[in-house]
Amino acid sequence: MSSKSQLTYGERAKQHPNGVARKLFEIAESKKTNVVVSADLTTSKELLGLADELGPYIAVLKTHIDILDDFQPSVLQELKALAIKHNFLIFEDRKFVDIGNTVQKQYHGGALQISSWADIVNCTMLPGEGIVQALTETAERDDFPYKGERGLLILATMTSKGSLATGEYTKVSVECARKYSRFVIGFVASRTLGDIETDVAALDNEDFVMFTTGVNMASKGDKLGQQYQTPRSAVESGADFIIAGRGIYAVPNPVETAKLYRDEGWNAYLSRVGK
Ligand code: 6AU
Numbered sequence: 001m002s003s004k005s006q007l008t009y010g011e012r013a014k015q016h017p018n019g020v021a022r023k024l025f026e027i028a029e030s031k032k033t034n035v036v037v038s039a040d041l042t043t044s045k046e047l048l049g050l051a052d053e054l055g056p057y058i059a060v061l062k063t064h065i066d067i068l069d070d071f072q073p074s075v076l077q078e079l080k081a082l083a084i085k086h087n088f089l090i091f092e093d094r095k096f097v098d099i100g101n102t103v104q105k106q107y108h109g110g111a112l113q114i115s116s117w118a119d120i121v122n123c124t125m126l127p128g129e130g131i132v133q134a135l136t137e138t139a140e141r142d143d144f145p146y147k148g149e150r151g152l153l154i155l156a157t158m159t160s161k162g163s164l165a166t167g168e169y170t171k172v173s174v175e176c177a178r179k180y181s182r183f184v185i186g187f188v189a190s191r192t193l194g195d196i197e198t199d200v201a202a203l204d205n206e207d208f209v210m211f212t213t214g215v216n217m218a219s220k221g222d223k224l225g226q227q228y229q230t231p232r233s234a235v236e237s238g239a240d241f242i243i244a245g246r247g248i249y250a251v252p253n254p255v256e257t258a259k260l261y262r263d264e265g266w267n268a269y270l271s272r273v274g275k
Contacts, residue, residue: 004207005210005238005240005272006272006273006274007273008029008273008275009025009026009028009029009034009240009269010025010026010029012025012207013025013026013029015207016207017182018148018151018181018182018183018185019148019149020089020119020120020149020150020151020185021151021185021186021207021209023089023119024059024060024089024120024151024185024209024241025209027059027060027087027088027089028059028240028241030087031056031057031058031059031087032262032266033057033058033059033262033265033266034059034235034239034240034241034242034262034265034266034269035057035058035059035060035231035241035242035244035248035258035261035262035265036058036059036060036061036062036091036211036241036242036243036244037050037054037058037060037061037062037243037244037245037248037249037258038062038093038213038243038244038245038248038249039051039061039062039063039245039249040064040067040245040246040249041067041068041249042067042068042069043068043069043070044068044070044071044072044075044078047063047068047075047079048075048078048079048082050249050254051079051082051083051086052082052085052086053254053255054248054254054255054258055082055083055085055086055087055088056086057255057258057259057262058086058088058258058262059088059089059241060088060089060090060091060120060241061079061082061083061088061089061090061091062090062091062092062093062243062245063079063090063091063092063093063118064092064093065092065112065114066094066112073113076113076116076117079117080117089119089120090117090118090119090120091118091119091120091121091122091153091211092114092117092118092120092121093122094106094107094114094118094121094122094123095122095123095124095155096121096122096123096124096131096135097123097124097126097127097131098127098131099127099130099131099134100127100130100131100133100134100135100137101134103123103131103134103135104134104135104137104138107121107135107138108138108144115138115139115144115146115150116145116146118150119149119150119151120150120151120152120153120185121135121150121152121153122152122153122154122155122188123135123152123153123154123155124154124155124165125154125155125156125165125169125172125173125176126169128172129172129176129179132152132154132176132177132179132180132183132184133180135152135183136152136180136182136183136184139152139183140182140183150183151183151184151185151186152180152183152184152185153184153185153186153187153188153209153211154173154176154177154184154186154187154188155173155187155188155189156169156170156173156174156177156187156188156189157170157188157189157190159190159213159214159226159227159228160224160225160226160227161221161225161226161227162225170189173187173189174187177208178206181206181208184208185208185209186208186209186210186211186240187208187209187210187211188211188212188213188243189210189211189212190212190213190214190229190234190237190239209240209241210238210239210240210241211239211240211241211242211243212229212234212237212238212239212241212242212243213242213243213244214226214227214228214229214234214243215228215229215230215231215234215239215242215243215244215247215261216228216229216230216244216246216247217230217231217247217257217260217261217264218247218251219246219247222246228247230264231244231261231264231265231268232264232265232267232268234265234268235265235268235269235272236268236272240269242261242265244261247261248261
C-alpha cells in the first residue's frame with residue numbers, strides 16, 4: 001500500500017513528481033472514478049464502442065492491443081481521440097518480459113508503436129532489474145517525444161492461482177520501483193496475493209500508485225485460474241485503481257454495470273480517506 005493512501009486523489013495529484021501519475025489522480029478526482037476497464041475485446045468495433053460508451057465512467061482504458069483480430073494502426077488514432085473526448089488514460093497491458101535491448105524496441109517503435117499512444121505500460125520483473133532500467137532509459141532519452149507523459153507499472157503479484165510472482169520476486173519489484181521511480185509510477189498488485197504493501201508503506205516520501213486487477217462483483221473466479229475480489233475489498237486492501245474486465249464488458253448492460261463498479265470503488269475510496 002502506498003504511504004499516501006490516506007490522502008485524496010486531488011492531494012496526491014498536487015504533490016506527485018510524475019506527470020502521468022498527476023494526470024491520473026486529476027482524472028480520478030474530477031470524474032469521481034477509480035475504475036480501469038480491461039477492454040479485452042477482439043474486434044476494433046467492439047473495443048472502440050466500449051471505450052466510447054464507458055468513457056465517462058472510467059479513469060483508464062486498459063488494452064491488449066495484440067488480441068485484436070482486425071488490428072489496423074488507425075484504431076490507435078481512434079482510441080486516442082476517445083481518450084481525449086472522455087478524458088481517460090490508455091494503459092497497454094503489454095507485460096514486457098524480455099532483456100533490456102529487446103523491450104526497448106518493443107516499447108518504442110516496432111509494429112505497434114506502443115510508446116506513441118499508451119500513457120501507461122507494464123512489465124514483469126522476471127528478467128531482473130535490466131528490464132526496468134532499459135524502459136526507463138528509453139523514456140528519458142533526449143529524442144523520446146513523450147518525455148514526462150509516460151509511466152511504467154511493475155507487475156508485482158499476479159491474480160492467477162499458483163502464481164510464482166511472490167516473495168523474492170515481489171521484493172525485487174519494490175526495490176526496482178524505488179530505484180527507477182522517475183519512470184515507474186506504481187504496481188499492478190493485489191494484497192491478497194502478496195506482501196508488497198508492507199514494503200511500500202515503509203517510505204514516506206514516495207507515492208506509488210496501486211492498480212489491482214482480478215476485480216469482479218459477480219464471480220469468485222474463472223475456470224482458468226483467475227481469482228476475483230470485489231471493488232470494495234480491493235480498495236480496502238490498498239488499491240488506488242481497480243481493474244475490471246469481464247465483470248463489466250461481458251454482461252448484458254456494461255454501462256449500468258460500470259456505474260456500479262464506479263460507485264462501489266469510489267465509496268470505498270471515500271471511506272479510506274475519511275470523507
Ligand atoms: O477481469 P478479467 O478477469 O476479465 O480481466 C483481468 C485483466 C486481464 C488480465 O490480462 C489482467 O487483468 N491481469 C493483470 C494485469 C492487468 O496485468 C495481472 C494479473 O495478475 N491478473 C490479471 O487478470 O486483461
